Amino acid sequence: MSAESSNKTGLDALEKRLSEDLSLLELPAKSWVPARQYNGAPVRDVVVIGGGMCGLAATAKLILSGIDNVVAYDAAPAGLEGPWVTFARMETLRSPKTLHGPALGLPQLTFRAWFTAQWGAEAWASLDKIPKNQWMDYLIWYRQVLALPVRNNVRMTGISAAGDLIALDLDGAESSRVYTRHLVLATGRSGLGGFAVPEFLQGVDRSLWSHSADDIDFTALRGKRLAVIGAGASSMDNAAAALESGAGSVDLLIRRKEMPRINKMTGIGSQGVVHGMHLLPDAWKWKFVDYTNTTQTPPPRSSTLRVSRHANARFLLNCGIKTVNEEAGELLIDTTQGPLRYDFLVAATGFTNDFNGRPEFAAIAPHIRTWADGRYTPEMGAPRPGMLASPDLGPGFEFRERISGSCPMLAKIHCFNDAAMLTHGKVSGDIPAVSAGADRLVRGIASALFADDVDTHFASLVAYDIPELLGDEWTDSTPQLQKDNAL
Structure with a gap:
């Protein structure tokens, strides 16, 4: 569906209904x-780093909750936040279209409402x-309909303490x-670290390989x-993008003997998982995440077919990589299936939570x-690096020392990104x-802000003097009565 063919009148009507619902x-x-001020400078209640889906949901929930001295910053230009039109190379989302996503319980804010307002119920049914x-x-x-205060082309380069505040x-x-009282790191898949690069690629000339999240000129x-x-969604999407751009051949080097086929966590998705996972004992949290990591999430069927329909694509299973070396401008890859030669390699190897490599942190x-600092015990299972x-997070996604x-100040910095999964669930x-x-995050921030200002709030209680009678x-x-009793 193109923007040109959408129904502007329907969208206007939707926005009016949303405004009425909010009222x-x-x-x-x-x-x-x-x-508050600090040395004459205004202080934000909350700063959100990231203007993608999680950053927008967090910012919207803060403002709807009356915490309105908020701003979100994103390093990307407007309209390029998050992975969707940058390094996400799939054709469609894998999530069911009916999920309400970041709508925060507001029906008129859902994707479905936005879609049907412009293209109608029949188009929705056929989607x-x-x-x-x-x-x-x-x-x-x-972002536009909620008038969210997102500022683009701004990168956070450092964090430091300024009294009981955070300086950015x-x-x-x-x-x-x-200056801000609380900081939310809505930094997406990269979490707190960055690209996960296998040891066998360390030192290999970067002109011969890219990470799947790089800006690749296919x-x-x-x-x-x-x-x-790899054999995940990202590997399939990058392989397909290369094939569709005319790559001579594409081999998927897959360490496993069989392709993963079952999306385990989706299969047990429920409100119990959403609201109950973060309250489980640590051993159970570890067990769930360890099992899903071990079984692995399969790539979507459509993404896999997008690759396999090309005759010049090969799925090489049980093909673990031993070494990667440059030889005469080519890559010589020693694998468990023998040596293989390529002109270029894409590492769809995900991201890491190692925040020690990020100068801003x-x-x-x-x-x-x-x-690793005491929350994990050997009885839980294998010590997966x-x-x-x-990070070992608190109930409001806050870091712990x-x-x-x-x-x-870590107690006022909130990890609202993929790195929070082990503590809080997905x-x-x-x-x-x-x-x-977003609701859990904002409840934590709101309670902390109220507690920090409890003297002020009590003083306001005492000073309030507008009579109702x-x-x-x-x-x-x-x-x-006294007169009658005296008689």
């Missing part, structure tokens, strides 16, 4: 957080999966230092021999408590439960 629910709630570019169009509308250094369209690979590592990284590196008292990265995640609503009968 009926008295949303946004009235502002209630006392304003299979949501095209990824259309999902981005919906998120752009979401910004670069780009805004080069300044801003047209430059026309006629080339290409290897793609340098001041806090050494102090962040992870699951990626899981051990997950590795050593008590070493970095107090509520801060994927479409299905992002509204529940004016004194003329009744007559005091006590004098007459």
Whole structure:
């Protein structure tokens, strides 16, 4: 469905209904957080880093909850936030079209309402999966219709303490230092780290390989021999993009002996999982995540068929990589199936939670408590490195200190991204439960803000003096009662 063929009148009507619903629910709630300054500079209640889906949901929930001194920053230009039209190379989302995503319990804010307002119920019924570019169009509308304060082309370069506040250094369209009481890191799949790069690629010339989340010029690979590592959705999408751009051949190098086929977590998806996972004992959290990581999530059927329909694509199973070396401008890859030669390689190897490699987190990284710092015990199962590196978060997604008292501001920095999954479940990265995640996050921030200002709120209670009764609503009968009793 193109924007040109959409029904502008229908969208206007939807936006009117949304406005009416917000009014009926008295949303946004009235502002209630006392304003603060630091050395004459204004202080934000919350700064959100990231203007993608999670950042938008968090920002919207904060404002709807009456915490309106908020701003979100994103390093990308407007309309390019998140993966949808950048490194996400699938054709459609894998999530069912009916999921309400970041709608925060507001029916008129759902993708379905946005879609049917423009193209009608019949078009909705015939829609299979949501095209990824259309999902981005919906998120752009979401931001606009709620008038969310997102500022683009701004990168956070540093975090430091300023008394009981957090100081953020910004670069780009805004080069300044801003102060905030709470910080939300809605940084998506990359979480707190970045690309996960296998050891066998360390030191290999970057002109010969890319990570699947890089900006890859697939047209430059026309006629080339290409290897793609992995059997997940990202590997399929990148392989398909290369094939469709004219790659000479594409081999998927798959370590497993069989392709994963069953999407386990989707199969047990429920409100119990959404609201109950984060309250489970640690051993159960580890067991769930360890099992799903071990069984692995399969790529979507449509993505796999998108690759296999090309005669010049090969699925090489039980093909583990031993070494990768450059030889005469080519890649010589030694595998468990023997040596293979390629012109280029794409590593669809995911992301890491190792925040020590990110300069903007340098001041806090050494102090962040992870699951390796005592939360994990050997009785839980195998010590998976990626899981051990997950941050040990509090109930409002706040970081915890590795050593008590070493970095107090961590309690006001919230990890609302994929790195939170082991502690909180899948509520801060994927479409299905992002509204529940935003609600949990904002409840935590709201309670912390209220507690920090409790003296001010109590003083407001004492000072409030607008009467509801004016004194003329009744007559005091006590004098007459006393007179009658005296007779």
